[in-house]
Amino acid sequence: MAVKQGKAGVCSDYRVKLSCAFMGLGQLFCRQFIKGALLMLFEIGFILFLIFQGVENIIGLFTLGTTEGVPIMGIEGDNSVSMLAWGITTLFFIAFFALAYHANIKDVIFTVREIQKGNRVRTFRESLSTLLNQKFYVLTLTVPLVFVCVFNVMPIVFTALVAFTDYGGEIVPPRLVSWTGLQSFKVIFTMSEYIGTMGKILAWNILWGFGSTFLVYFGGLGLALLYNARCLKWKRFWRVFPMLAYAIPSFITLTGFCFMFCDSGPIVGQLKALEWVGETFTIISYDSKWSLRLLGFFCCAWIGIPSVMFLATGILSNASKDMYEAARLDGANGFQQFWYLTLPFVLFATTPVIISTFINQFNNFSIFYFLRPETVYAPGYFNANSSDLLINWMYNLTVENGLYSLGSALSLILFAFMAVFSLVAYVTSPAYKKEDTYR
């Protein structure tokens, strides 16, 4: 209570009120002239930005333009997409300014408190020194934070906002884009073609996500255990092969698989020549569903298992040999040792890896993009094929057909699904619940 009263007392000081009214004013009255002047310049700069550009940008964010361009007459008009981007950027500037304003008030409160305690006010040099020494983490984390905001958060916000516009199809600059609210989501959830396609693709995508993660994870773990086995000779020699599979760029591997398994490729040709399959046998064709999906699992295992294997090999090398020795003395067989010792140990260490593998596999664009190189849409699917994942469908909608707002709405749905899954999976995982078990 005493602290609160003290804080209230500081806040009622005229210098704090001055800094609340204008950045740096309070600092000036605390005789921190350089800091105060810099903060005032910062606010003046921000106000000038708002006057000359910022307000216009914010208005543009709401209107998305009012004058349509006529390129054939050289009349530029408003570019809705740029206005959206600049509007978002300005909002970020405002948020950054608000944070700086908050820091300015905290700073003046600190200084006034120091004065009230009878301490000497810090000089500008001392303030800088404090920032470099005692608050170095703030300085070093701010730069990457700014980069994350510019290169990650802002594009994500931009993409998310596009979902609430009519951008795409016929509405591209110079035509003006409009805010359409939930129209894109309504299209996805009400147009029979979309909802049907989305249901089928989502079901397959979930199966693919879990199936491929299971395959890659346990395949990699199994291979690591195999290479770790005492009875295996020339371990280094055997480890070269998964390393090769891992080192070759995945799109080259996938292109190779596509050629090997296509109708005119050697595998199907040889199977037919040997008369092991009928003349109509095919793996990659227009209406291939499960044959192509299974091939996808195979390719995914080929590409993904080595990385998990290397990871598991490293983790297994840290496993306590005493535990296994004790288990052997207690009469545990090989499977029991794996089930009760190895698996919990590896699972604990790799839960975040499993989650990231699941997210990667769920959004694995390249597998079916390269295995089915041509754009063909299957019956019962809208702008998609039976082996397409949501990410492939999104690509078809946006890049192939220019339906940006729909693609964006779909990506928001996908993001929501992945965020919920990741959170639930992590919170319920041993890595989160039993954090101290292996420490």
Next chain:
Amino acid sequence: MKAKTFGLCLMAALAALTLTACGERTGGGTFTYEELMAKFEGDIEENAVIRVLDNQMAVETGHLQEVLDAFNERYAEYNVQAVDANMDQYVDLEQNGPDGYGPDVLYQANDMLMRYAEGGHILPLPTEELDIAEIPSSVMDAYKLETYGLDLYYAMPVAQQSTVLTYRKDLLPENWEEEWDDNENGVPDMVETMNGLYAYSKQVKESSSGSKYGLYMSLVDQYFNTGYLLSYGAYVFGETHDDIGLAADGAEVGLNLFRDLAGVLGSTCISQNATTQAATYLTNSAGTAFCTIGTPDWLTTFRENLAATYVRGGMSEAEATAAAEENLVVVAPPRLPTDGDITKELTDIEGETFAPTTMGGVNAFGISAYTKYPKASLAFVKFVSEYENLRWRCEALGAVPARLDLAEELGGVSEMLSERVASGLVYMMPSTRDTQYIWDPLSSLFNDVATDNTTRNTPIYTTEEALKGALEKLVSDIRSAMAVGNIS
């Protein structure tokens, strides 16, 4: 607390300011013909650098560079530099133009260029300054768009595209005149009628255990295969775009014909790659394929490939080139049976068959609305559409000219195709943005039906109703794509 209140007040003030500032939207107004063409008046810009986008063949053969050099030489006094845009030939001006990228002058087909025209991305051209007297009005109309109440033309037609059949004379059976010329007109039946081609393809495939082909082409190519539907009564758009006629009565007959054809071509042709493969198969020393169906400009590539094959076989360059030219023959697409049954043997070719309708298009040079040098760009368009330069292009690239007088002078394929256009046997790709929505559903349809008669264990398109259903599904898919395109 007060600081927070102050912050909230500031945010609220900003939000209120922005909301009150929302204004009415205004269009670009209206313009007269003179105003629209004003940018082309006067001398061409000095020191202009114009980026020219041409098709891949023009780039690969070096023809584009020769044209650029010739143009730069002619306009040397203005120091104009026309350069290869060095972009993908299907670059999307709609996406790149507003961002400041994209070419100044571009060569594309009418469906693409007119999509740009509808979006305001290419400039209407001053036709009074262009040499269009010898271009048929049906061809010019492919580039006509009503804008501000005026009929404006948005590109300069250069070449026509449609379907032709190319075959190798040396692969004809020795006794073709006795066995494969029923009507004794000196034209082999296998290149005259689809029934003959079907029978010959079947015979070649069976006798070679599947290692050779009569006809080899992509079964998923929408452009060429849509002709089978068009020949039996289908159309793309009627009076309005709500009227999609690809499932019109009779189209199912054409689709069944395509299905039969797919059965003899096989599953390896159910791929876009088959188009590339055809160029190899038709020109290799083994003679893997007897013929293919494509556009006339492919002939240049075929001739080069075949000449290279002959050179490898020991001929001199000159002999090989002459032999390749002599050996590769381009003819009109084969006649189709009236009842759509290509599996039967014809007894009266004239009476039982008809000349097919094929999909066609007009390739033209357009000028980007985002160009900084409209006068220099127009000068380039005028330059390439001059009679002599057009002839140069047609001879170098095997293109069929849009000009009637040049087509007549060149004869051969050019004349044949011009006659087909004049006879209404070439269905021009609709010059509208909505055309973009037909291609993917058409490709899926052809994939589906071709698969049905090749690799599908339980075929489903064995009845007229099933085929009709597939066409109705096609129309429904196109409608959905158009609806979504308009919503988005």
